[in-house]
Amino acid sequence: MTDLVELRTKLKKYSVLFVDDEESIRFSTGRFLKKFFNSVDVADNGETGLQSYKNHTHDIVITDILMPKMNGDIMAKKITELNPDAFIVFVTASRDHEEYDGVAKSFKVTKPLSFEVVQEMIEKIAQMIE
């Protein structure tokens, strides 16, 4: 297991956008992400997420899939259209294997995120972002 402190040092320079329609999840996940990343923005659906990305061009986008107004996968596609190198992490409740068309750099984790899963996610982000 990679040292979390080490990962934190590595990731501290990156910015992240977290998109979820549930306020309590945005709050707790946002708080968690702040421990690792330089800056964390949150959005409550695909539309506001896309808007935020347009403004800040975050290094990493972590998003829920099923959301009102615009789903995470649609938003991811649009972000990739803007920036083909965009790095997107899908957080989904579904355990099914899903392909996300039009997204180059991405992976998927399944909710709810246990400490083990969340560590793996952070580690994988650190690996892929280099």
Place this chain on the structure above:
Amino acid sequence: MQRKNLILYLALFLGAFFAAFTISSLHDKHLQHEKETLREKLIDEAKAYFRSIVSTRSWNAHYKGVYIEKIDNIEPNEYLQENHFIHEDKTYIKVNPAWMTRMISEINNQKNHVKYKITSLNPLNPKNKPDSFEQEALSYLEKHTDEEFYYTFFDKNNTKSFKFIGKLSTERSCLQCHQINGYNEGDIRGGISINIPNDSYYESIENLEKHSKKYNWFVYIVIYLLAIVVAIVVHISQERKELNKKLTQQIQENELQTDIMLTQSRQAAMGDMVSMIAHQWRQPLSTISMDVNNVLADIEFKSLNDNELRENLESISKEVYVLSSTIEEFKEFFHPKNEKEHIHINIIMEELIRLTEKSLQYHNITLTKKVDATCLIHTYVQEFSQVLLHLIQNAKDALIKHRSDNRWIHITLDKKPNNEIIIAIEDNGGGIDENIVDKIFEPYFSTKEDKNDKGLGLYMVKTILNKHLHGTINVSNTKDGAKFIITMKIESCDE
């Protein structure tokens, strides 16, 4: 059953036979008795003749013979002593009992149907010689001294007659004439033979017999007809019993079938409920797990501080409460109460929306409602909710399958003036194929690919509505989807 019937019918047949036999033999006995009575009457008639003759003879014997004036061509009796005398130019001839009897009998035999004759085995007058019957009778009476009469019923060569002989014993008065024959007092000396033509007697007998035969036939036919009627009645009642039994069995089977279906649809509803709970729980579980992750990360970074720890723990506590109340809500919603409750219909609607909200949101389905009445209804709440829930689930499934965006379900509630409420559940999920629209309320009919779907949902919805809620359900296709319309009678709608 067949064997039992056969035994029953056999018993019935034998019973009828014995009944008919008993009645007819009783009747035969009665006939016999009638015949006997008729015979007795004939015998009594003969005895009466005989006694009257004997009385006349006794009178004659008492006066030791009487003298009659000689008229016609009668001559004094050569067998008698002092057989005549002449007085004032007239001849008086002695007539003894035997001769008197003969004379009376001759007059009688000319005039009456009853003929009689004096006879003896040892007659003084050869005219009184016995015929074969008389000879037989007199010989019998000679041997059986204690008997007074001998008679027989003849039926020879189509002539039917009754022949009778009464015994004449030798009395003291007789000896004045008969001593010469060597008789002693008490000896049998002869008899009176009485011949009664008995056509009427035989006619009566024949009539009786004919009647009796008819009567027997009648008894047999009536009893057998009765037996047949009884057999038919028994047969019909057994058929009916059998039919009733079959019917009851079928009803029980149907009820069992309905029970099984109800159980299966409850299980399906339970599955729906579990899936809805899963959706409801996703958010609180995610929040809890992130709260835990925050605490664990702080420990890793050695940056744990009281304030953040408290915040995280308070958040966990809050979400645990959400989890627990969700379970309570579902439990309450699905708890079968089996009795009617008073409840505001909009409370049911709101509850329903709250329970389905997350799972609908998850599939990007917008649920809207328009309730134009706030009725306090009296109904089986759990079953009513189950019906609505199933229709929402159905709409949801159709939307997921047939539509990718702008999915919606719209529920409306209207009140009619005649204590009816109309609930419409409409979606834009593509509607129902016109070819199967007539079949969707039938049991075990399903278009869903899920192998756990038994195709009972809409059937149970209809059954529950019809049987428990005094309601009906209809479906029609709209522009983009289907519209289910429930019409329900309610006791009252107090707003």
